[in-house]
Amino acid sequence: MSKNYPRFAVVGHPNKGKSSIVSTLAHDETVQISDIPGTTTKQRSFPLQIDGEILYELIDTPGFQRARALLEWLEREEVSADRKVERVQRFVYEHREDPRFHDEIELLEPILHGAGIIYVVDGSKPYGAEYEAEMEILRWTGQPSMALINLIDDTDYVAEWKRALGHYFRLVRVFNPMEANFSQHIALLESMAQLREEWTAPVKRSIDIFTTYRKQKIADSAQLISELLAASLSYVESLSISGEEASRKEKEKMLERYKMHLRKIEEQSHRKIAETWNHSKLEKEAQLPLFQEMDLFSRESASLFGLGKKEMIVTGAAGGALTGSGVDLMLGGTSMMLGSAIGAVIGGAGALLGFNEIAEMKVLGQKLGSRYIEAGPMQNRNFPYILLRRALYYTQELANRPHADRSKIQMDSQELLGTEWISTGQKKEIEKLHQLFRSGSAVKEKQLDAYCRLIQAILLEKIEH
Ligand SMILES: Nc1nc2c(ncn2[C@@H]2O[C@H](COP(=O)(O)OP(=O)(O)OP(=O)(O)O)[C@@H](O)[C@H]2O)c(=O)[nH]1
Ligand SMILES: [Mg+2]
Structure with a gap:
């Protein structure tokens, strides 16, 4: 299922603004957003299309529900780093029909199909160790990734989030999908362009077309x-x-x-x-x-x-x-x-x-x-x-x-x-x-x-x- 434009799966805990980020980055007002956790229940892709050409695609996903249980399953067998992604694929294959892991399967699938990872957290809530299982799972997939800190309200825990996220992600950015202006959007695209070498040129081109x-x-x-x-x-x-x-x-x-x-x-x-x-x-x-x-x-x-x-x-x-x-x-x-x-x-x-x-x-x-x-x-x-x-x-x-x-x-x-x-x-x-x-x-x-x-x-x- 290889597509020749960059694809990014937006993942994270429920109710942290994942769909909001998809909506803003894809310029799509049809993305479902609500304050009820668990609003997004299926992966859905939102291509940014200009003059019939898809520049990039954002994939909205449901939030992690059972990250710890999933990580436990992954760690149950010892595997070398080069085989970790196979272990994740195995998990998805074996649990496809398992309703307990429905949301995890939905969010992992696009990543296993080559989408880059945008991990979203809410910087107005304190950091907690419960996020570590999520970030660890994402690391197991071996896909290029970045973290976005979204400040949903005024309290600011950005500094502690940055310290924690820095252990898992090479790129950590603050991005508010409700207030982002044009230059912030472009700046974020520039970061996304760095995720994978072969994406740099198309994302840079997207920025030009976009402008x-x-x-x-x-x-x-x-x-x-x-x-x-x-x-x-x-x-x-x-x-x-x-x-x-x-x-x-x-x-x-x-x-x-x-x-x-x-x-x-x-x-x-x-x-x-x-x-x-x-x-x-x-x-x-x-x-x-x-x-x-x-x-x-x-x-x-x-x-x-x-x-x-x-x-x-x-x-x-x-x-x-x-x-x-x-x-x-x-x-x-x-x-x-x-x-x-x-x-x-x-x-x-x-x-x-x-x-x-x-x-x-x-x-x-x-x-x-x-x-x-x-x-x-x-x-x-x-x-x-x-x-x-x-x-x-x-x-x-x-x-x-x-x-x-x-x-x-x-x-x-x-x-x-x-x-x-x-x-x-x-x-x-x-x-x-x-x-x-x-x-x-x-x-x-x-x-x-x-x-x-x-x-x-x-x-x-x-x-x-
Ligand atoms: N004020 C403010 N509200 C935000 C921001 N980002 C998200 N929200 C609100 O937070 C709630 C959740 O946003 P969603 O984008 O639906 O979150 P989600 O992570 O997709 O949620 P699920 O699909 O349920 O996992 C909505 O009420 C949004 O309006 C933000 O930057 N500022
Ligand atoms: Mg959502």
Whole structure:
């Protein structure tokens, strides 16, 4: 069963974070992790596959249950060092059907098939002699091995663990699968590359591919974000109306549809970004739906996203005159929406700050014999920044999230309210393209590419690569 890529069996005591390490190293969110000891009951392999090529494979295994009994069996006959692995093979052969050693058989099999050993301990619990039988058994297999100290909570027994592990393993590293960042992941791969000479080249190559792949994922995310912004800003919703004039109900209905559509494309875009990072199962915590968020922003500060003074005066003046004709003025005179209707639909707080002008609404002429009204493209100047900030923040959280950490992504972070995420220079260029997207003319590929490059540059600043 020889495979031409490196394979690593992650083994140890139950409930020490073996599956967490597999999940993080294989970038796989499907690895079962839980605080109940004995969660993993079977060996299962998780290949890290990029563009159809397997770079390396992690094998998750159940924890040792009867290490002492197994070691006693091994030691029952005296064998020379060169025959020890045969003795282990014999044990597996003879106990294949023995339920008492089910977990030991599962964890030994991949090792006997050539997998390197990653022995995991919890450095927040004291070292104890009971681990010696486990380490001794692993030594009997003769396979290359390293130990990882995982600090599950705050107490630190790392020093004593290092002393003990040093007797059994040439390589001992501290690695926390819940907090590991990109460079820690790479550093660990570099250690793994040393385990066996013929693995050095493929693991080093994996590191290169891995690094390129991460940049590609950043580029893919930037592309998705650009498409989201262009699609949202240029979107136009229309609704046919029954009479000459649109009723208040019809206007509200259309605006509701318009908002629903924008929420939907944001959600779809976020889902695709999550897929890009292999994090489809992660949930979000406390994300306000798109337009509610705008109210939140408007309450926080009038100068959010640094709208220029001139823009503030314009929107402020229009907002100040927020009654019937004032609103018509603000919307360019073609609106048939009354101030009160806008207020009712969108909610009050933003009014004075001019956050209420969401989109232009027009009554248009005959279309298949009936009149219809339209909303869009998006006229609110802050809207794209809110949309953009949410997408960038989400991407950043996904990119920095090890796959063992399954907690929800906090979308109500204060960070989302700050203005530091974008420089003045970047904003100038971005604003120009936002204007283009909402101008009503078709978005050209060249413009979308330019926007994508700007987004990519922002992401590259935020995400380690
Ligand atoms: N805070 C914290 N929790 C961790 C860490 N590593 C593992 N855990 C938690 O410890 C528990 C056990 O993790 P698993 O990865 O399932 O452990 P395992 O060794 O595979 O367990 P079995 O399959 O039952 O042998 C889970 O609740 C994890 O979330 C860590 O580095 N930090
Ligand atoms: Mg497990």
